Amino acid sequence: MLSLGDCRYAFIVVGLMGVLVFNVPSLMLFVHLPGGERFSELYVLGPGHMAEGYPFNVSAGADYSVFLGVGNHLGGSASYQVVVKMRNATEPLPNATSGVSSPLPMLYGYEVFLAEGQTWEEALVFRFDDVAFGVNVSSVGRIRVNDAWMNVNETAMWDNVNGGYYYQVFVELWLYNAPSNSFGFHNRFVSLWLNMTSFA
Amino acid sequence: MFSVPCGLTVGFEEASVAVADADGALRGAFVAVSDAESAGANVSGLIGRLNDAGVALTGARVALAVGNYSDAVGRAGECRGLADGVVLDAGVLKNDAAAQASRWWVTVLLSVAGSVVFGVVLFLVWRRFKRYYADRLLGCRPEVAA
Numbered sequence: 001m002l003s004l005g006d007c008r009y010a011f012i013v014v015g016l017m018g019v020l021v022f023n024v025p026s027l028m029l030f031v032h033l034p035g036g037e038r039f040s041e042l043y044v045l046g047p048g049h050m051a052e053g054y055p056f057n058v059s060a061g062a063d064y065s066v067f068l069g070v071g072n073h074l075g076g077s078a079s080y081q082v083v084v085k086m087r088n089a090t091e092p093l094p095n096a097t098s099g100v101s102s103p104l105p106m107l108y109g110y111e112v113f114l115a116e117g118q119t120w121e122e123a124l125v126f127r128f129d130d131v132a133f134g135v136n137v138s139s140v141g142r143i144r145v146n147d148a149w150m151n152v153n154e155t156a157m158w159d160n161v162n163g164g165y166y167y168q169v170f171v172e173l174w175l176y177n178a179p180s181n182s183f184g185f186h187n188r189f190v191s192l193w194l195n196m197t198s199f200a
Numbered sequence: 201m202f203s204v205p206c207g208l209t210v211g212f213e214e215a216s217v218a219v220a221d222a223d224g225a226l227r228g229a230f231v232a233v234s235d236a237e238s239a240g241a242n243v244s245g246l247i248g249r250l251n252d253a254g255v256a257l258t259g260a261r262v263a264l265a266v267g268n269y270s271d272a273v274g275r276a277g278e279c280r281g282l283a284d285g286v287v288l289d290a291g292v293l294k295n296d297a298a299a300q301a302s303r304w305w306v307t308v309l310l311s312v313a314g315s316v317v318f319g320v321v322l323f324l325v326w327r328r329f330k331r332y333y334a335d336r337l338l339g340c341r342p343e344v345a346a
Binding site for chain 2: 004007008011014015018019022023024025026029076077079108109110111112113114115118120146147148149150176178181
């Protein structure tokens with residue numbers, strides 16, 4: 001049998017725990033626990049919503065699709081721009097080290113608003129037109145991104161190492177900064193290498 | 201509602217201004233939503249409407265780029281209308297959240313009252329238990345056999 005002193009301690013412990021439980025709602029008003037790591041996701045999936053089946057050998061007149069995704073883990077709502085660009089092998093990609101975006105022009109931009117923890121996924125459908133081939137060179141006159149035709153006038157030289165005319169469609173993630181009222185490159189990008197061929 | 205009447209020709213300049221205005225309105229709407237969120241409001245519904253406005257703005261930009269200026273103006277107007285609605289609702293949510301937050305003392309009062317009642321009840325239980333314990337102890341008195 002417990003002594004009366006032991007029982008007193010048990011009552012005191014139960015009392016303190018009860019007071020703590022009753023005061024949790026009040027404590028939550030004033031104590032804010034630190035959140036986890038803050039970051040944004042940017043990803044590209046194949047046409048089957050899987051990380052496979054990405055378009056590679058492409059040609060004029062055919063539609064190719066992938067899915068773009070963005071996830072917000074910044075601790076609050078965020079406003080993003082998902083910017084689609086195109087380049088050949090010699091033109092600059094974004095510089096991840098210095099956090100500078102590619103200077104190439106935007107072909108298409110998605111406006112994305114996400115609450116904390118939300119993800120966004122949308123199809124990116126593209127098609128090439130005015131594709132021509134010369135001696136060791138190919139050119140692309142136009143690209144349609146979703147429903148918008150854009151003139152690109154890109155050329156690619158024959159790649160002896162990999163055997164093909166390589167272009168890259170890449171996607172940059174930009175984040176809106178309210179104090180400066182402007183978008184800044186969020187230092188995330190994904191890309192697709194495409195080998196332009198003359199056959200479908 | 202936002203389309204340009206037939207017969208009026210819309211130029212690049214006008215379309216550009218409309219798209220830029222819609223862009224500014226959308227940024228302003230996002231800032232209003234962020235403010236409401238900071239005040240403690242649940243803004244998930246407003247985020248969905250911002251995305252609708254974003255789709256309209258994207259369409260306006262594409263229309264502007266391909267030279268379909270009247271469509272650009274129409275979509276920019278649609279974006280602006282949605283953004284303005286979001287700003288109004290964000291303001292209401294922010295005020296509601298602020299009013300809710302200003303009633304923090306009710307929570308504190310209920311916590312303190314609950315703690316006090318719990319403490320008093322526990323004290324009464326303790327007193328009763330102590331008496332029961334003493335009675336049981338007295339009931340265990342050793343008896344000397346004759």
